[in-house]
Amino acid sequence: MAVTARTREQVKALDKYKYGFVTDIEMETAPKGLNEDIVRFISAKKDEPAWMLEWRLKSFRRWLTMSKSEPKWAKVSYPPIDFQDAYYYAAPKKKPTLKSLDEVDPELLETYKKLGIPLAEQEHLAGVAVDAVFDSVSVATTYKGKLEKMGIIFCSISEAMQKCPETVKQYLGTVVPYTDNFYATLNSAVFSDGSFVYVPKGVRCPMELSTYFRINASETGQFERTLIIADAGSYVSYLEGCTAPMRDENQLHAAVVELVAPDDAEIKYSTVQNWYPGDEHGKGGIYNFVTKRGACRGRNSKISWTQVETGSAITWKYPSCILQGDNSQGEFYSVAITNHYQQADTGTKMLHLGRNTRSRIISKGISAGHASNTYRGLVRMGPRAGGARNYTQCDSLLIGDKCGAHTVPYIESKNRTARIEHEATTSKISEDQLFYCRQRGLSEEDAVSLIVNGFCREVLQELPMEFAVEAQKLVAISLEGSVG
Amino acid sequence: MTAMLEIKDLHATVDGKEILRGLSLSIKAGEVHAIMGPNGSGKSTLSYVLAGREGYEVTKGEVLYQGKNLLAMEPEERAAQGVFLAFQYPVEIPGVSNTTFLKHALNAVRQHRGESELDAMQFLKLLRETMKRLGMAEDMLKRNVNVGFSGGEKKRNEILQMAVLKPTFAVLDETDSGLDIDALKVVADGVNALRAPDRAMLLITHYQRLLDYIVPDRVHVLAKGRIVRSGDKSLALELEQRGYAEFAKEAA
Numbered sequence: 177m178a179v180t181a182r183t184r185e186q187v188k189a190l191d192k193y194k195y196g197f198v199t200d201i202e203m204e205t206a207p208k209g210l211n212e213d214i215v216r217f218i219s220a221k222k223d224e225p226a227w228m229l230e231w232r233l234k235s236f237r238r239w240l241t242m243s244k245s246e247p248k249w250a251k252v253s254y255p256p257i258d259f260q261d262a263y264y265y266a267a268p269k270k271k272p273t274l275k276s277l278d279e280v281d282p283e284l285l286e287t288y289k290k291l292g293i294p295l296a297e298q299e300h301l302a303g304v305a306v307d308a309v310f311d312s313v314s315v316a317t318t319y320k321g322k323l324e325k326m327g328i329i330f331c332s333i334s335e336a337m338q339k340c341p342e343t344v345k346q347y348l349g350t351v352v353p354y355t356d357n358f359y360a361t362l363n364s365a366v367f368s369d370g371s372f373v374y375v376p377k378g379v380r381c382p383m384e385l386s387t388y389f390r391i392n393a394s395e396t397g398q399f400e401r402t403l404i405i406a407d408a409g410s411y412v413s414y415l416e417g418c419t420a421p422m423r424d425e426n427q428l429h430a431a432v433v434e435l436v437a438p439d440d441a442e443i444k445y446s447t448v449q450n451w452y453p454g455d456e457h458g459k460g461g462i463y464n465f466v467t468k469r470g471a472c473r474g475r476n477s478k479i480s481w482t483q484v485e486t487g488s489a490i491t492w493k494y495p496s497c498i499l500q501g502d503n504s505q506g507e508f509y510s511v512a513i514t515n516h517y518q519q520a521d522t523g524t525k526m527l528h529l530g531r532n533t534r535s536r537i538i539s540k541g542i543s544a545g546h547a548s549n550t551y552r553g554l555v556r557m558g559p560r561a562g563g564a565r566n567y568t569q570c571d572s573l574l575i576g577d578k579c580g581a582h583t584v585p586y587i588e589s590k591n592r593t594a595r596i597e598h599e600a601t602t603s604k605i606s607e608d609q610l611f612y613c614r615q616r617g618l619s620e621e622d623a624v625s626l627i628v629n630g631f632c633r634e635v636l637q638e639l640p641m642e643f644a645v646e647a648q649k650l651v652a653i654s655l656e657g658s659v660g
Numbered sequence: 661m662t663a664m665l666e667i668k669d670l671h672a673t674v675d676g677k678e679i680l681r682g683l684s685l686s687i688k689a690g691e692v693h694a695i696m697g698p699n700g701s702g703k704s705t706l707s708y709v710l711a712g713r714e715g716y717e718v719t720k721g722e723v724l725y726q727g728k729n730l731l732a733m734e735p736e737e738r739a740a741q742g743v744f745l746a747f748q749y750p751v752e753i754p755g756v757s758n759t760t761f762l763k764h765a766l767n768a769v770r771q772h773r774g775e776s777e778l779d780a781m782q783f784l785k786l787l788r789e790t791m792k793r794l795g796m797a798e799d800m801l802k803r804n805v806n807v808g809f810s811g812g813e814k815k816r817n818e819i820l821q822m823a824v825l826k827p828t829f830a831v832l833d834e835t836d837s838g839l840d841i842d843a844l845k846v847v848a849d850g851v852n853a854l855r856a857p858d859r860a861m862l863l864i865t866h867y868q869r870l871l872d873y874i875v876p877d878r879v880h881v882l883a884k885g886r887i888v889r890s891g892d893k894s895l896a897l898e899l900e901q902r903g904y905a906e907f908a909k910e911a912a
Contacts, residue, residue, distance in 0.1 A: 607714070612751035615711050616765035616821065617739035617772065626764055630755030630804070 206265035212236060215365055218265050222334045222369075225341055235354040235364035246358045250521035251550045251582060252490050254463065257428060264366045264399070327376040328412075330385050333401055336372035343374060347405055351434035351471045351498070359430040360467040367401035367432070375410040375441075384640050386415040400431040406441040408474060413444040415643055427452075429488075431466045439474030439501065444482070446639050448647050451487035456657060458517025458546070461489025468495035469525075472504035472533075480507040481524065482638045484647045486654040489518060494552065496525035499533035499564075506535040509635040511647075513628075513654045514547030514579070523553035523584075528561040528594065537568040540632045541583075544575035544658035550582040557594035564594040572602040573631050575624065575658050625652035662727065664689045664860045665829055670721035671885075672702075672709050679705040681885035682721070687829075687878075690857040694871055695864050696896060697882035698904040703864045704748060706882070707833040710862075711745040712738050725829065739765075740772030742828030746818040746835050753805040758817065761805045762787065762824055769825060790823045794850050812843035819850035830854070831862045836870035848873030868900040 206217050215236050219229040246257075323330050329340060336344050354364040375381050406412045429451070435443050445468075454461025464487075470479035481495040491514075497506025508524035526535035535555065543549040555566045572581035583600045605627050613623035629636065629651050636647055663686040672680040679702045687693050697703050708716045710723065712735035723730040730738060753761065767777040778786065791798060796816060806814050815835050822830055835847055851861065851874050863874060871879070871893060879895040880887045883904065889895060 606751075608751045609753055611711075611713050611735065612747065612753070613761075613765075614735040615739055615745050615747075616761075616825065617736050617768035618764060619736050619768070622764065622768065626756055626761070627753060630753055633755035 205263050208263055209260045210236075210262075210264055210366065214264050218366060218368065221265060222337070224334075224337055227345060228337060231349070231354065232365050235361050236366075238355055239358070239361040239365055242358050242361060247492070250492050250552070251548060251584075252492060252519040252521050254490055254519075257463070259362075262428065265368060323381075326379055326382070328379060328381055329372065329374040331372055333367075333370045333372040333403060336374075336403075340374070343405070344372065344403065347403055347434070347436055349434075351436060351469050352432050352467050357467060359465040360432050363399045363401060363430050363432045363467070367399040370401040370403075370431070370433075371414075372402070373404040373406075373412060373414060375406045375412045377407045378409040379407075380410065381412040384413050384415050386417070398427070398429045398431070400429075400433075402431070402433040403436075404434070404443060404445070405436045406438075406443045408438045409440040411442045411444075413640060414446070415640060416445070416447045417450075417643070417646070428463045429465065431468075433466070433468040433495075435470030435479055437470065437472050437474065437477035437479055437504075440476045441474060442478040442480075443470060444480045445470070445495070446643055447481075447483040447485075448639075448643055448650060449483065449485045449487050449491070450650055450654075452489075453487050453518050453654070454489040454516065456516045456545070458489070461518070462487065464488035464491045464493060466491075466493040468493065469498065470496070470506070471498045472501050472506060472530075473498075474501040474504070475530075476503045477501050478505040478507075480505075480509070480638070482507075482509040482635065483511070483522075484632075484636070484639070484643075484650065485510070485512040485520060485522060486650045488520075491518075491520040491522050493522045494524055496527070497535065498527045498529065499535065499561075500529045501533075502530040503532045503534075504530055505533070508535075508537045508539070508553075509638045510539045510551075511542070511632045511635045511651075512540070512549055512551075513542045513651065514544070514549045515654055515656075515658050516545040516547060518545075518547045520548070521550040521552055523551045525554040525556070526566060527554075527556050527558070528564040528566070529558045530564075531561065532563040533561055534564065535566045537566070537570075538634050539568075539570045540635055541570070541572045541581055542575065542628055542631065542655070543572065543579035543581045544655055546578050548580045548582070550584060552584045552586075554586040554588070555596055555598075556586075557589040557591050557596065559590045561591045562593045564591065566594075566596045568596075568598045570598075570600040571631070572600075573628065574602065574604045575628075575655070621652070621656060624655055624658065628655060663687055663724075664726060665730075665862075666724040668722050668724075670706075670709070670723065671719045672705060673717050673719055674705060674715060678719070679885055680709065683882070683886055684721075685880065685887060687860045687862060689860055690855075691877045692855060692861045692863065692874065693878045693880065694874075694876040694896065695862060695880045695882050695887075696866065696868075696899055699866075701882045701904075702885040703882055704833055705885075707745055707748075707831045707862075707864055710738075710831055711735060711743065736768070737772070739825075739827075740769050742826075744822055744825055744827030744830040746815075746822060746830065746832040748833040748835075748837065750806045750809075750814040750818055752807045752809075754807055756805050757802055758805055758820075759784070759787065759801045762821060765821070766824055787824060791820065793853065794820060794823060795846060796820060811838040812840065815839060815847055816843065816850070819847050823850060823854060826854075828858065829860050829862075831864065833864045834866065835863070836865055836867060844870065845873060868896045871896045 206214055215232050219232055352360050354361055373385060404414060437443050451462040472479050479497050485491050495508060499506050506526050512520045512522050514520045524537055537553060539551045541549040541551055551570045557564050570583045574581055581602055585598055587596055589596060609627055610623050629648055636644055639647055665687040667683060667685040670680050670683040695703060718731055763783050770777055806817060836844055876893055879891055879893055881889040
C-alpha cells in the first residue's frame, strides 16, 4: 500500500511519533508563572502599543476573577492544571528580519524538513504562502510581496500591531470578547503570537494562506491568537497545520481564532491538528483548549470550518459561526480521531440570527483503544431567523470495544419558519469489510485506514488538495495499533 | 506435474460444528474445477477456509498451495501469493471508490511480490484496458465499492477485481447466483478470458447453468463436507437430472 506503508516506515524511523523530536534553539524565556509582570514582559517584548497592554491587563484581571470558572461541562477528565507552573513566553533567540529563506536558521529549516514542510520548495511548487510560527514568534514569511501588491496583509499579529494597529484594534476581541470564557480570557492576557490576515474589498486571495504552528519548548503554554478579516466581497482560504514534539509533561494550548466576514465575503478555514497525543498508556500529550469563532456579519457572507483532529491528549474545541447577515452561511466539517487514551469533546455552534441563514454540520468521530470521542453542537435559531435552515449529520465509528462515542446535540428554535434536521449514526468496522480488504491483499492496518478514510471522505474532500493528502496519512498514523 | 492446490483430508469447524469432514481435492495449473452441492454441504466454508477467514477452524488435514502450507498464511499473504476469492456476497465499503480500492489492492499485492508500485497514470491505463476487455462501463470506477450496486453489478465487480489482480488460483463462490442470463454471460466471458496454463480456478455453484458457459475440466459433488463423486462435465448434467438427494445418501 503506497502512502500508508511509506508513512509507517517514516514513523518507525522516528520512534513511533513522527514529529517527536526537539530542536535545540536557544530560548529566550520569561520566568515561570503568571502575574501582571509577565503580562507586561510579553507586551514589552513585542514592543506593543499602550492600548494593547491595557487590553492584556484588563483580560488578566478578569481571568483572575474566573479562577473557579474553568469549564467543566465537557466530557473530558484531567488533573487540575497549575497555571503558575508554566512558562508563558519563549522565543527563538536570533530575532530575524528575513528577506529570504536563506536567512532562516538552518536548524529551523532542518526541523521543517523533518516535518515534511520544505519551505523553499513550497514557495515554488505548491503556491502556498507560509507564515511559519516556530514556538511563539514568526520567523519566516514567504510570498509577502506578491500578496502586498494585491493589498492583502498576511503576517504575524505582532507585526500587524506595528503595521496596521488601527485595523487590529478595530477587530481584535470583537468576535471572541476578552470575557468570553476561561481559556479565551487567559489567551487575551498572554497570547504570544499568531497570524493576521486582511483581504481588501473585492479581492480574491489567489493562494491558500498557510501557517504551521509548532510547539517546541518544554512546559511552554502556547497561546496563539489569529485574526482574519475578509472585507466585503473578498475571499480567502486559510490553512492551519500543527505538529509538536514528544514530551512527557502535559502542555497547555489555548488558542483563539477570530474570523470576520462582512457583506458577500467568504472565509474558508482548514485545520489539520496533529499534536502529540500522549503515549499508548495515556501519558503526556497536549491539552488543546481552543476558542474559534467566525462572524458572518454581512449579507450573503460565508464561513466554512474544516478540521481534522487527530492529535492532542485532550481536544476541547467548537469552531462556531455567528450568522448575523441575512442569507449568510456557516459550515462545519469535522473529523476527530481518538486512539489509546485520547479524549475529544468537539463540535460547533451555529447561531442563526439573520433571515434565510443556512448552516451545514458534518461530523465524523472515530474512536479506538480506550478513547472517548464526543460531538457537542448547538444549533440556535433566533427570533429573526425566518426561513433559516440547518442540516446536521453526526456519524461515529468505533474500533474495538473499549472506546466510547457520544453525540450531544443542543437544538433551540425561536422561529417557527426555521428548519432543523439532525441525523446521527454509530457503527463499527465490520469483520466482513476487514476480511474483504485483506483477501484483496491489504494488511489489517491498511484495511482499517482505507475504511476509515472512506468513512471520513465527505469531510476530507473539503480540504484543500495539499492538506487532503496529509490528512489521509494522518488518519493511517493515528489509528496504528488500534487493531490486532 | 505436481498439483497447484492439494487439499488433503480437510476437516473444519464453524462455531464448534464440523462442516468439512475429510475433504480431499487436487487441482493442477491450467485447470478449472467445479464443485457442486446442496445448501449446507460446505461449499462456502471451503472457500472461506482457503481464503483464511477468521472463525473457520481447521481441525485436521492440510492444504498445500504451490507446495507451501496455505493454512499457515494470513489472508493478505495468501492474496499476495495469488489466491483470490470472488465473494458470494461482495462487501460494501462506503466512501471508498472502486478505483482507490483496486489501486490499493493491486499495489499491496505487487509490493508483496517485490514488484514496483504503479502510479496513478499507469494504474488507470491498466484499469481502462481491463474494463474495455471485459465490456464494462467506466462509471463503475467512480462509484464506491459495491455501494448501491445491483446483484449483477457486484458480481461483475468481483470479476473486474480478479482481472486486475491476475491471481494464480481463484475461487469463485456462487458467482452465478442471482444473475440474469446477460450478466451471467459477462461474468463467464470474464472468467474464460482469464483461463491460462499457469492459472487454476475453482467454481463453486448450485447450478449446472454456469457450466454451459464455463466448461470445467473436472466436476466434484460435495455432500456433508466431503467430495462424494468426481467426473468430467457430464457429471454436472447427471446431477441436474437426478438431483442432489441421491448423492447426499451416498455420503451418509
